[in-house]
Amino acid sequence: MDPLSAVLSLLKPRSYTSGGMDMGGDWAIQFGPHDGIKCYAVVSGECWLAVDGAPEPVHVSAGDCYLLPSGRRFRMASDLSLPPVDAQTIFRFPLNGAIATYNGGGACFGLGGHFALSGDSSMLLKVLPPIVHLAKDSDRAAMRWCLERMMQELRDPQPGGYLIAQQLTYMMLVQALRLHLAEQADGSVGWLFALADKQISAAMSCIHNEPARRWTLQQLAEEAGMSRSSFAVKFKETVGSSPMEYLTRWRMLLAADKLSNSSDPISTIALSLGYESESAFSTAFKREMGCSPRQYVRGRGETHLLEAKDGSRQARIPRSPRDTTPTKQVRWGPRDLGHPVHG
Template identity: 65%
Template sequence: MDPLSEVLSLLKPRSYVSSGFDAGGDWAVRFSEMDAVIKCYAVISGGCWLVVEGETAPVRLTAGDCFVLPSGRPFRLASDLAAPPTDAKAIFPPINAGGVVTHNGGGGLFLVGSRFTISGGPTGLLLKMLPPIVHIRKEAEQTALRWSVERMRQELRDGQPGGFLIAQHLAHMMLVQALRLHLSHGLPEQPGWFAALADKQICAAMTAMHQDPAYRWTLQGLAGRAGMSRSSFAQKFREKAGETPMEYLTRWRMLLAADRLKNGSDPVSVISTSLGYESESAFSTAFKRIMGCSPRQYGRQGKSSGPVRQRAERQTSQLTRLVG
């Protein structure tokens, strides 16, 4: 798989609600912080403002725009930035309801969206690999995304048998298509994983690491995959990704190990060998440095939301420099 597909697969996003929002008049809705959640929305008609906590500038959304919020931060949607916000819980029904919510009579804005729970781990490191805001403006190359959005609008409005399941699959398509379009623009503002993927040379090296994480990669070998000299590659990789190629490779190996420890039954010795480590002790040292606990501790807690795994995810979030 390619790096984007692999990271999304490790996150294991599951759409637990898709709904439409039809608002009219002057309005503002405040959405609370939600851990381990990705939100994806598309504006069908009208327009509004998006304000995300921690981001300095509000974003103007118009018909045809799509946006993804992987950070789980609180945010606000509003027809007017001066309008007093209403808490979303007072407007939207329980999370399993779906359908279309009408606010203030509707007619001014219509958007569709989905919320994805993240069941993969460690969520802290994985979510930080995605940008805090992905804003896709209406453009000609959005044909596939617009098709998914329009189909979701129809399913939510019509309420036909099987519509809930169809909406879930369409939501996953919207998410991947939006992230793919964001990558195709190739101009992430900050160093990080997305900035690295947007660069064809660096992406080629990252793809090689993802396709064969157990291989004994060297800086020279990765530079060859990128079609660059060793020194130029090392400098460019750090500038784009925010860390060295070997640091990225180690971090990716630990993410793969964490997923297998949580969801599989392989012993640590098998996992370490399959990821290119000659000794279990070397693997365990690297795992503890990245994850904040030993592989066996993580594995024991991995199938629950125990304190060891929660602490590991907090430490991983602090350690990571992939803030793209």
């Protein structure tokens, strides 16, 4: 499995709302903060898109696609100077394969969906800017095919159409990430952009396909077809972390997924990821995630993920009914598979 597929499989994107928006006349809509990632494409017409914290608004037109991975408030409008309408007054229910119409429609029509992510979603979201804008002149035959198929499903609903729309939206997301990778690889740092480098991507694939193997720097360098020293330097410059740091972080993200979604004992998980003892695994897990595996499991039971002022995350460990001690806060930073620098 290639690294992008491996990461998306770990995060398990779920399209919990997919459909279309048909805007008419002069309009402006304000959307609140959101979890996960939004992926939309403009089928006809044009509009402006402004995201809180983004350097400047983006003009999108027919054939353009955009991702909103930051979760920040954003505004869509024919004219950004217009007073906006709250999106909740228009989209009162999830679209779920339907088309929402405002002001009679006809001016701007878009398709797409909203994805929820499992696990440490910062692994993906942190390597993306607030707005990922893919212009229509990109090489996007696959994207056009997805849009055409979605239009057919929405205009002529058939049994199973909602499920098909979800899967088509997922394909749009993957294709959008591919296109962004192809357009932004030069000068950007992070695991996603490193996939454009054949040598580094080869080493990353080895780590993803065999996380339990006792990889050495020399072995990974040989897989990349490079000398040990050159590989170490290039990996750090491209990914943002050393090969061994990347390996450890990927193992711990896999471990967190297993702790959350399986009943495997910690000792079994440790062995499956290349650790000979539970204690060695627990030490590595705590170093990366900020809490022990057992604390992580307990915290997932009634987890409240809190955003600290420094951007780190906190897991509230639930107490027993008789426990009157202060609730313990276990913090883990949103460490990803390499620190992104958007160039």
